[in-house]
Amino acid sequence: GQQVMQIPQYQHVQEGEDFTTYCNSSTTLSNIQWYKQRPGGHPVFLIQLVKSGEVKKQKRLTFQFGEAKKNSSLHITATQTTDVGTYFCANRGYALNFGKGTSLLVTP
Amino acid sequence: KAGVTQTPRYLIKTRGQQVTLSCSPISGHRSVSWYQQTPGQGLQFLFEYFSETQRNKGNFPGRFSGRQFSNSRSEMNVSTLELGDSALYLCASSQSSGVLLNTEAFFGQGTRLTVV
Numbered sequence: 001g002q003q004v005m006q007i008p009q010y011q012h013v014q015e016g017e018d019f020t021t022y023c024n025s026s027t028t029l030s031n032i033q034w035y036k037q038r039p040g041g042h043p044v045f046l047i048q049l050v051k052s053g054e055v056k057k058q059k060r061l062t063f064q065f066g067e068a069k070k071n072s073s074l075h076i077t078a079t080q081t082t083d084v085g086t087y088f089c090a091n092r093g094y095a096l097n098f099g100k101g102t103s104l105l106v107t108p
Numbered sequence: 109k110a111g112v113t114q115t116p117r118y119l120i121k122t123r124g125q126q127v128t129l130s131c132s133p134i135s136g137h138r139s140v141s142w143y144q145q146t147p148g149q150g151l152q153f154l155f156e157y158f159s160e161t162q163r164n165k166g167n168f169p170g171r172f173s174g175r176q177f178s179n180s181r182s183e184m185n186v187s188t189l190e191l192g193d194s195a196l197y198l199c200a201s202s203q204s205s206g207v208l209l210n211t212e213a214f215f216g217q218g219t220r221l222t223v224v
Binding site: 043044088090092097 | 143150151163164200211212213214217218
């Protein structure tokens, strides 16, 4: 897979605030996958995006794939304490090429 | 349907020793990949096995090796352990291999290896 850069590295929000993490690549990506890893846990697949400009929603989570297929974002509306964890984007080639992740901390 | 099972969950080894980690993929999954996770380097791909053949290998020294058995179970071996090998080793299984099918990966709980 292609290398992907993810920002920010950390984000601390109050419960109820929104959160966004961004994933960028210098080259066109064939796909983007998003995973969530809870503290002490393992990565869990959230979603895959493959089409230019694609937008997918899962309850309070909105995933976008850029028109040029070089960037993606994950937006969480009205965060809850259950959203705590590290969110990774990854490009799948013969392997998953992960970004460094964004660690989200939610304070009640 | 049982998930991906990794054993052991925790391991403490001494420098210079070798270690073998095991991964049982989801039933029916033929692709098994291994990743190393550390705070500094994040998640890094080690290698992938599909139908008992190593399909791809990451940028790790030859001390890291693996194999896959006919029942798709996989083992990973690290020889001559170094302090820097301390990490969470994650195994992921997929139904198929390759970029064309854009397959999601199911991760096991991981093996936490500490080298002292």
